[in-house]
Amino acid sequence: MRFTKLRIRQKILFTLERQLVKGAHYQLLLVAALIGILSLVGGLLVMPSGPPTSRLGESVWWAFLRLSDPGYLGDDEGGWRRLISTLITVAGYVVFLGSLVAIITTWMNRKIRDLEQGLTPVTANNHLLILGWSNRTIHIAAEIFQSVGRIKRFLLRFGTSKLQVIILSEEVGPFQMQELKDHPMIGSRASEIVLRTGSAIDREHLRRVDSLNASAIIVPSLAYGRRELINPDIETIKCLLSLNAEASRYPGHKLPYVVAEIQDEFKVAAAYRSYSGPLEVVGSNTILSRLMAQNIRHPGLSEVYNEILSQIVNNNLFCQQFPELVGFTIGSLKKAFTKAVILGVVRNTKGESTRVPDLNLPENHLLASDERLVVLAKSSADLVWNSDLLSREPIDSQTRTPLPVEEPAETIRVLILGWNEHVPSLIKELCSYEEESYFVRLVALRPLKEREKELQFLNEPQKRVTLEHVIADYIRESEILRTEAGSFDHIVMVSSDRMEEEEEADARTMVGYVLLEEVLDKAPKRPSVLLELADPSNESLIRRFQAEVIISPMVLSHLLAGIALQRDLNSIYNELFTVGGAEIIFREPAAYGISPGEISFQEIESLAAVHGETVLGLALDPLLHRTNSLLLNPEKKQKRPLTENDRLVVLTTVY
Template sequence: MPLKKLRIRQKILFTLERQLVKGAQFQLLLVAAFIGLISLVGGLLVMPSGPPTSTFGESVWWAFLRLSDPGYLGDDEGGWRRFISTLITVAGYVVFLGSLVAIITTWMNRKIRHLEQGLTPVTANNHLLILGWSNRTIHIAAEIFQSVGRIKRFLIRFGARKLQLIILSEEVGPFQLQELKDHPFIGKRANEIVLRTGLAIDREHLRRVDSLNASAIIIPSLAYGKRELISPDIETIKCLLSLNAEANLHRRHKLPYVVAEIQDEYKVKAAYRAYSGPLEVVGSNTIISRLMAQNIRHPGLSEVYNEILSQIVNNNLFCQNFPDLIGYSLGSIKKAFTKAIVMGVVSNSADRYIPKLNIPESHILEKGERLVVMARNSEDLVWKSASLSKEAPTSFVRSPLAPEETSETIRVLILGWNDHVPSLIKELCSYEEETYFVRLVTMRPVVEREKELQFLKENPNRVSLEHVVADYIRESEIQKTDAASFDHILMISSDRMEEEEEADARTMVGYVLLEEVLEKAKKRPSVLLELADPSNESLIRRYQSEVIISPMVLSHLLAGIALQRELSSIYSELFTVGGAEIIFREIGTYGISPGEIAFHEIEALAATHGETALGLALQPKPRRKNHLLLNPDKHRKIVLSEKDHLVVLTTVY
């Protein structure tokens, strides 16, 4: 049997360590024990020196006073007493003062770090809650702060006094707070945002942000750093299940309204099944692919959508009740709104919103219907009572114009790959009157592409696809793509990069190389870039291209729908093939000749053809700051040329 060595020193050190790690209370008790021990030893050593330390109690008290206050050092007489007093005083500096300061400082630092991490549960009512930190989160917060009119109505609806925004993030620290402060539309208001550490899929962490008492919850999806088995959609659906389970613990508790982002359209139904409360699901891949498809059909349309989606730019969509206008015709109401454009109505049926856009002017506004209006802000949602009339509007012969189509095959070059590409090609397959040839140039293996594009077998005649395996940021490879022969070129943000800056760097370098190829082209194709970081748009502004910043578009959608639920049905109607669509018209389509014309005259001409005029897309000029004019002054005279276009809302049957 092996002999056990004496390990007294190790045992003592281990015991001390276990006591010290228990916290400030145990550390203070240990220091108090040391102070008592030093006082006892000092008292015993100084007792033989005589009065005033003749008794044991007086000696211990004498030692404690020297230990705690060095001012007593000059009162001692005798060599031995002074020697002991000096040793005790030095020990007092080290043990009494040094240890106490160290313990209190460490405790304070630990407490501050704990508070900075956002682990303290919050108690709030009717707050806005964002679950997760992604490349959408900051833009969602900025969009909410800029939605002044909608925020006021939102607070009134829930009886709240002021906006309280809480963000649940996997990590909380100075970096996240600084990012919020650096955003130009948040700035100092970042201090109004409450940050809490946690995971959206953890029920305990959902309690930390008082999720069940929120007025609205936004769940943005993670676009980068995807894992093979746990996708962002799985985490979103798990979060919805957790919210449902929390509500089941409090059966009388009303479930909050949730706006969730789902990337895979096949998981949208699963999201609705996972949550039994009020829920709006935004299919991000579907939305972005539809915007790209619309831009292929109508180059320049991205600027229109960027404006109407954002609360920060000039014009926005509003959906409101106007009880005083019930019983009036839509034509009369349109004339009464002098600073806004009425696009249609939204009705509610069984808690489901049904939009009716670009409807006849003879439509009478009924009780329960809300007007869909484009305006610069909520203050422009006013009308002139003198313009209202109960009389039936003059009946025009509605002669709808079909969207401008081509019988030729539309050639599209796609450079790059991410989850939007399959959705985009699927969207192109839904346009029955058009055929497309798509050349797909990316480093992704063909086998993986074909696996995600199996739906093409159902519509082989509408979209013909050619696969090319190449890296488009190489000059020799991009010259082989024959880019100049295409009608449209799309540069897709890569999903293989861990960071947005890396993905955008590849896209922008590829675009600069593409510009060299297109300089010699006889007919320049339209070019659309997808970027992930809005700050990179300024780097390519001088080039002739359009930009879609996917996180910004999705942030606008999530924030807008959270504050006004009806907008979800309106956006869905505008982006879906068929039904109401925003398109460009040549001015000659309405019989307009180049020269001066007021916008209210254009509105009247559009109405005769069953369309709604939204604005003008003017030819860019050196002195012209904005070539896109949505909702212009209706009586302002605008000089039009043959190259200018009208922005109209039409109906595609």
């Protein structure tokens, strides 16, 4: 038979503990009960001392007054009454004042911590919602705050006057808010951003940020901390399914517009199937690989793309409808827009679901009522035209003499240092260029079996791309010498995805690049070098070297923010970056018959139109113009001196 020991003291303490942990209400009730007991005991002890405490009610009230206010202590007479009054007053300091202050202070501190964690649901309408905190989130918020012209039209479209940005993050605290304040494009406006704790795949947390009433939702992908079975794409698709499920609770509720980032291009179709509302999916690996491939084919394009993609720097792309200009030719409109460059049009097919861009149009194309102009301008204020320059006279386009896009005859040698999720997409993109052949040497620590698994799409014989795998660490001088870097035409250094922090990944890339520079200084021919970085603050550390830089989070932030504010931009970017169709290239001025000397941009535009191309700007000799060597959409009438080393930035059509 088991013996049960009587533990009264432990039982009482345990019961008190369970009541105290229930919260401030139970703690206050316990203190009130203790005050009542002390008042009753004190009243019983003081009753024998005579009037005015001879009755129980009066004596208990007497004790309560001493317990709650020590000022009554000097009114008592008699030794016994003074002793009891002193004991009760001391107990009042400890129980009444001390306990109440402790309980209220603890409750206030807990409430403040809860508020700092962002657990309170928000009530908002037509707000802009960012789901998830990644290395893109802060830059997305900065892009949105700086896109003044687009924001005004965005707010006007939803009938609201004030921009409200809400960010849902798994962790919310002083660190996140300080990061927002430290960004130069946000600064003091960080207080306008609402942070809420939660996960984008949790329906309860989506309600916390009032997701269904948002005007636009941006779902950036995580670049680091990837797990084997749950990757960022799975979380993004689960988020889209959760948004759909939330809308099903309110029949007839209009789903918000969503811009989602998907890393794996094979999951893009699944993302579109997961959400029944307006959705634009950005394939990040595909976009970055296309940018790298274009930069390999045309070194120097990274600076052009950085300016076109950004909503902050110099010129931006605008897609806008101009009902007053319907029926005018593209050639006439190009002359009338004196502060902007017209790239083409975007039209809708199948209602609003599909947008088809048509860039680098013939001069005699008539603007239709269902077409929106794609314009390169410094701001929305420059989207104006000179009515005196508009003409409805037909333009003869038969005199156009198209120029061939230069295609290399020999095999292009590319050295790729490092490995991440962009590399397979880059190889796939190079395979799509039918008129070009490549020899690619892959130097990384990634085991050969893992590389072959990620390159399974190359199982079919590839005649245009030849791969050579080398397992080596490029930050070792002896191994980078073995790569024979000087014998290649192009070198690409990618940011490692095996580092937990982007600063560590960039540190490896930059150290490897410094070692590479020592090798290239001794090479008879210098190849073009393209670096991929993850942290924009590291770009300044290598600015003095001769290398182009692509900052992946910045590029993707530009894309997500821009497409959120202008949905048409997604189709335009896809058209510009894919093989064939409209492409941005560099041309020598001599290709248009331009000799070194002074010429206006307006004259260059006319010469480009003769060859069926659209000139976007000038790429001046970097040796003469170390800063501002790229001039997109310059002043059209101003004459500028051109040298034989200057190039033209041209939008052409590749068939």
